[in-house]
Amino acid sequence: MTMQEDHKDCFVLEGKMALPNQNFAGRLGSRFLIAIRDRKKIMGLKCNPCGKTFVPPREYCEKCWTKIADNWVELGTEGELVNFTVVRYGDRHLPKKPPYILGQIRLDGADTPLTHIVEGIDPRDVESGIRVKAVFAEKTTNTIMDIDHFEPV
Amino acid sequence: MKMHVKNRNVAIIGIGQTSFSSHKEDQNQAEMVQEAVIRALADAGLKIGDIDCIVHGNMELFEMQFAPDLWHSLGTGAYGKDEYRITTGGTTGATLVCAADNLVASGLYNTVLAIGMEKLQEGNTTGGITNMADPLWFRNLQTGALTGTTAQEMIDEFGEERAKRAAMRYRIMMDKHAMLNPRAHRRFGLEYSQMEDLMANSPPLVGELRLIHMCSQSDGACAMIFTSEEKVKQGTKNPPVWIRDHIQIHREETIPNLFGFNKPEVTHHYAARTLFARNGIQDPVAYFDVFEMYDPSAWWAVDWLREFFLLKGDEHLRMLEAGDFDLDGRIPINPSGGVIASNPIGATAMLRPAEAALQIRGDAGGHQIKKEVRHALASGFGGTFWSVLMILEKELNWQEVSHD
Ligand SMILES: [Zn+2]
Numbered sequence: 001m002t003m004q005e006d007h008k009d010c011f012v013l014e015g016k017m018a019l020p021n022q023n024f025a026g027r028l029g030s031r032f033l034i035a036i037r038d039r040k041k042i043m044g045l046k047c048n049p050c051g052k053t054f055v056p057p058r059e060y061c062e063k064c065w066t067k068i069a070d071n072w073v074e075l076g077t078e079g080e081l082v083n084f085t086v087v088r089y090g091d092r093h094l095p096k097k098p099p100y101i102l103g104q105i106r107l108d109g110a111d112t113p114l115t116h117i118v119e120g121i122d123p124r125d126v127e128s129g130i131r132v133k134a135v136f137a138e139k140t141t142n143t144i145m146d147i148d149h150f151e152p153v
Numbered sequence: 154m155k156m157h158v159k160n161r162n163v164a165i166i167g168i169g170q171t172s173f174s175s176h177k178e179d180q181n182q183a184e185m186v187q188e189a190v191i192r193a194l195a196d197a198g199l200k201i202g203d204i205d206c207i208v209h210g211n212m213e214l215f216e217m218q219f220a221p222d223l224w225h226s227l228g229t230g231a232y233g234k235d236e237y238r239i240t241t242g243g244t245t246g247a248t249l250v251c252a253a254d255n256l257v258a259s260g261l262y263n264t265v266l267a268i269g270m271e272k273l274q275e276g277n278t279t280g281g282i283t284n285m286a287d288p289l290w291f292r293n294l295q296t297g298a299l300t301g302t303t304a305q306e307m308i309d310e311f312g313e314e315r316a317k318r319a320a321m322r323y324r325i326m327m328d329k330h331a332m333l334n335p336r337a338h339r340r341f342g343l344e345y346s347q348m349e350d351l352m353a354n355s356p357p358l359v360g361e362l363r364l365i366h367m368c369s370q371s372d373g374a375c376a377m378i379f380t381s382e383e384k385v386k387q388g389t390k391n392p393p394v395w396i397r398d399h400i401q402i403h404r405e406e407t408i409p410n411l412f413g414f415n416k417p418e419v420t421h422h423y424a425a426r427t428l429f430a431r432n433g434i435q436d437p438v439a440y441f442d443v444f445e446m447y448d449p450s451a452w453w454a455v456d457w458l459r460e461f462f463l464l465k466g467d468e469h470l471r472m473l474e475a476g477d478f479d480l481d482g483r484i485p486i487n488p489s490g491g492v493i494a495s496n497p498i499g500a501t502a503m504l505r506p507a508e509a510a511l512q513i514r515g516d517a518g519g520h521q522i523k524k525e526v527r528h529a530l531a532s533g534f535g536g537t538f539w540s541v542l543m544i545l546e547k548e549l550n551w552q553e554v555s556h557d
Contacts, residue, residue, distance in 0.1 A: 015285065015287070016284070017280065017284050017285045018284070019217050019277050019280040019284075020280070021217035021218075021275055021277060022275045022276075023181075023218075023275060024177070024178055024180065024182075024272070024274075024275055025181060026178075026179060026180045026181035026184050027179040028181075028184065029181060058183075058227050059184050059187060059228075060228075062226070062227050062232050063232065065201050065230065
């Protein structure tokens with residue numbers, strides 16, 4: 001049985017709020033982007049006490065609060081797709097036209113996954129565990145999109 | 154019936170601030186938060202593992218970051234801990250302190266870290282306050298702190314020349330205080346000789362509210378650590394500062410309409426007389442050694458001094474004109490430079506008790522009051538005239554609070 005709700009004569013006023021916003025990468029995040037842009041290298045930050053390497057970068061190990069901001073290590077530009085979803089809706093703020101694969105890639109040498117777009121494989125065929133490699137963008141935007149996408153090795 | 158009974162005493166034992174600025178491109182939000190947290194932990198001589206619970210506060214619309222406390226956990230140290238998030242507009246920072254006080258006083262937690270932050274440069278503050286209003290239907294007009302009404306009322310009551318000079322004198326006094334505080338955002342180096350020029354030539358915003366009278370939009374964070382009396386007795390790195398009592402008074406914005414053109418009692422006045430009465434404080438000007446007041450504009454600041462100190466007529470103007478509110482006056486106001494100098498909104502109202510506590514400790518640095526500070530008052534303010542008022546003490550020796 002479905003519930004019948006009477007919405008007759010219940011009016012709605014449309015809001016018109018728009019909130020532009022920015023998101024600062026900070027000095028540390030910018031260094032990470034510069035390495036991608038200028039050297040085609042993906043850098044991580046390693047916590048020596050925990051033996052964990054984080055990417056994207058962070059100033060402090062979130063587990064033990066060791067300052068790791070200067071402990072850069074070079075990661076591979078290849079890694080394992082450890083998780084993914086298929087984006088099936090389009091909107092102005094999204095980076096690609098749907099459908100596309102948003103993957104989590106554990107780069108060689110990293111303990112945390114980097115989230116990025118996976119191309120070169122049909123969304124119906126993608127599965128966790130495949131090896132993927134970074135494809136760098138031809139033109140820089142000084143964003144994480146300086147890696148254009150990842151694709152199967 | 155007894156209300157507002159404090160189960161056990163609570164002390165501020167750690168304070169950390171970032172600098173305040175409209176330019177913090179070098180940090181993301183979590184990094185900025187962490188700078189304040191690390192300073193507070195160092196100030197308390199504690200490690201993040203010593204913290205039992207974290208209270209986080211900002212205005213999420215101002216950064217457009219949904220559930221900011223989750224993202225900021227990289228900087229707050231909330232990993233594996235209990236955590237609460239508080240968002241009460243301009244009062245957020247003061248509400249954080251009230252919440253932390255209550256959480257420790259209740260016995261739920263021994264040591265609580267409260268963090269107020271805002272990174273206004275990344276968002277759209279006016280969008281979050283004013284653009285969401287629909288004054289024609291239920292979502293009432295919210296102007297933030299930009300209102301010329303108080304300026305006009307003061308001009309009507311005290312005459313144009315005296316009122317304008319009072320607001321500008323206050324403004325220049327705040328700048329003189331801010332010049333002594335290296336963390337303050339706006340430090341112009343104003344002199345009293347510039348008063349006439351600023352009164353005439355600062356760009357008008359609304360009526361006689363001019364740009365120079367207004368607070369800034371700042372980025373920054375403040376963190377404070379609170380613990381129980383039992384814990385304090387085991388030793389603290391710096392002297393503890395006790396939270397004696399606090400009160401929060403709210404008002405629905407349309408209430409004055411019910412009274413026609415007769416103004417209801419200002420929330421600040423209600424908060425002050427209630428708080429002072431239940432603590433047996435007869436003469437607040439004589440009792441307190443410093444007042445860190447949330448002063449969104451110079452006009453409101455001057456007007457509110459009358460409300461908070463329960464003054465009559467032009468007493469507040471006479472005190473201002475006599476220099477009583479100066480850094481080494483009878484009852485110094487905002488040695489830090491106040492909100493007019495630095496306004497990272499989610500942290501702003503926390504900076505008031507934080508700065509008041511530093512004054513009690515004698516650790517305020519360049520803007521330290523010369524005489525001993527034993528009793529401090531701190532206020533928070535937010536939209537629709539939310540008022541938070543709290544009493545901080547150097548010694549744990551006050552009279553039992555009356556609760557009838
Ligand atoms: Zn670690």
